[in-house]
Amino acid sequence: MAPDDVSQGPSVPEEFAALLADYERHLAAERGLSEHSVRAYMGDVTDLIDHLNRLGHDELSALDIRGLRSWLAKQQSLGKARSTMARRATAARVFTAWAQRTGRIATDPGALLASPKAHKTLPGVLGQADTRAVLDAAAVAADDGSPLGLRDLAIMELLYATGIRVGELCALDLDEVDRNRRVVRVFGKGRKERSVPYGVPAGESLEQWLAVRGQLVRDGSGAALFLGARGGRIDQRTVRRVVHARIGAVEALDLSPHGLRHTAATHLLEGGADLRSVQELLGHASLATTQVYTHVSSERLRAAYQQAHPRA
Secondary structure, eight states: OOOSOOOOOOOOOHHHHHHHHHHHHIIIIISOOOHHHHHHHHHHHHHHHHHHHHTTOOSGGGOOHHHHHHHHHHHHHTTOOHHHHHHHHHHHHHHHHHHHHTTSSSSOGGGGOOOOOOOOOOOOOOOHHHHHHHHHHHHHHTTTOOHHHHHHHHHHHHHHHHOOOHHHHHHOBGGGEETTTTEEEEEOGGGOEEEEEOOHHHHHHHHHHHHHGGGTOOTTOTTBSSBOTTSSBOOHHHHHHHHHHHHHTSSSOOOOHHHHHHHHHHHHHHTTOOHHHHHHHHTOSSHHHHTHHHHHHHHHHHHHHHHHOTTO
């Protein structure tokens, strides 16, 4: 879970502070979640604890299903999106399950909590022709041989070739790229390791970038595969800027790095890859998460049919 609308949670009473500190350590150390995911969980759970305190309770044992439902009802009254409420319900269930498992509460009220159904929206994807145009434009921009231009081309090619998450790309080290076999070793959510292949164009752009990477290396660059302009490990904000700029150079649907991930998955399925293989490549824990891309492909097929068939 890595929501986009995470906000800083309210301050909590001292009697709950140690509890939340223990839970934060559990998320980071035992579950191995990313810093962003930990912040998301903690923001939601801190808000829940604040709600419990406002109800006049200073012990976690007072939390029951009515308290959880009233917390979600408050979110609804504040106009929160259904997707946000569904995310917060999930955060509450994960927290109460941990609290029971560690003996902090006798029963798990979150087990009785249903999630508000989030409206499913199909992710935006680039068509194959648009994708080629974007990557061709990125290659043209790198023709001057500048380190940043070649870096940006390698980023675009690798994101599309592998479908890895932007955080996974930023975390890549040099020794996690097998240039002979054209495979990257990625540590995904929960620090789960997987190997993802990439093709010849991505391999060529990586070689071009690695040939000039030394021009950006500074003290502290370390083993990071991709570097920022000042020599440190590239951050997600910079990658998002790169993706928007390169896609913006052609008349194509503006996408984020996650949109390139959607695009890669959709094109794999359109090309005949089976769902299980795509699930493994993307690092999805559940096949249901991967199945959304079959809906994307179906919608694209439907649109093409309606446009082309004389009796559609």
